[in-house]
Amino acid sequence: MSKKSNNKIDIKKLAIFTVVAVALVVVVFGLKNTNKSDNSDGSVTQDTAKVATVKDSDIVIQVKEVTDKPAFYAANVNGTDMEVIAVKASDGTIRTAFNTCQVCYSSGKGYYKVEGDQLVCQNCGNRFGMDDVEVTKGGCNPVPITEEYKTVNDETITVSKDVLSQAATIFQNWK
Numbered sequence: 001m002s003k004k005s006n007n008k009i010d011i012k013k014l015a016i017f018t019v020v021a022v023a024l025v026v027v028v029f030g031l032k033n034t035n036k037s038d039n040s041d042g043s044v045t046q047d048t049a050k051v052a053t054v055k056d057s058d059i060v061i062q063v064k065e066v067t068d069k070p071a072f073y074a075a076n077v078n079g080t081d082m083e084v085i086a087v088k089a090s091d092g093t094i095r096t097a098f099n100t101c102q103v104c105y106s107s108g109k110g111y112y113k114v115e116g117d118q119l120v121c122q123n124c125g126n127r128f129g130m131d132d133v134e135v136t137k138g139g140c141n142p143v144p145i146t147e148e149y150k151t152v153n154d155e156t157i158t159v160s161k162d163v164l165s166q167a168a169t170i171f172q173n174w175k
Contacts, residue, residue, distance in 0.1 A: 095133035097142035108173035
């Protein structure tokens with residue numbers, strides 16, 4: 001009888017050990033991939049900052065929070081969802097653009113996701129480096145938000161509700 005009870009203890013110990021080991025693997029794997037997400041194509045990209053959606057208001061970006069990893073600032077203006085991309089270029093300047101493509105916007109998939117150190121159009125697949133944001137105009141690239149469409153000071157960059165309202169047409173089919 002003592003062998004049976006030893007076997008039961010060993011099985012219980014093994015079961016507990018297995019549960020603990022699986023839990024540790026899940027936790028470690030989860031921590032290693034905290035800032036990553038899987039794309040539908042199976043590739044993995046680094047997540048970027050997403051800021052809470054502003055509704056029928058200006059988008060105000062804190063300069064000190066902008067890094068070389070793009071941040072996406074969401075807005076809903078007059079019922080239209082949209083996003084602004086803000087990123088620090090290699091020369092230290094902060095670049096801004098609407099997260100929709102100048103060519104592909106009407107497809108509904110003309111928006112950008114980050115893959116590695118590039119923005120990739122989800123409609124046509126064109127790729128852009130962070131230094132191209134706001135500078136490259138015309139063709140398939142994020143719609144620039146240039147100086148005349150934003151207010152910049154040492155602490156904030158503001159894209160007004162009026163400018164956002166004017167941009168609503170390029171987000172009509174945005175998904």
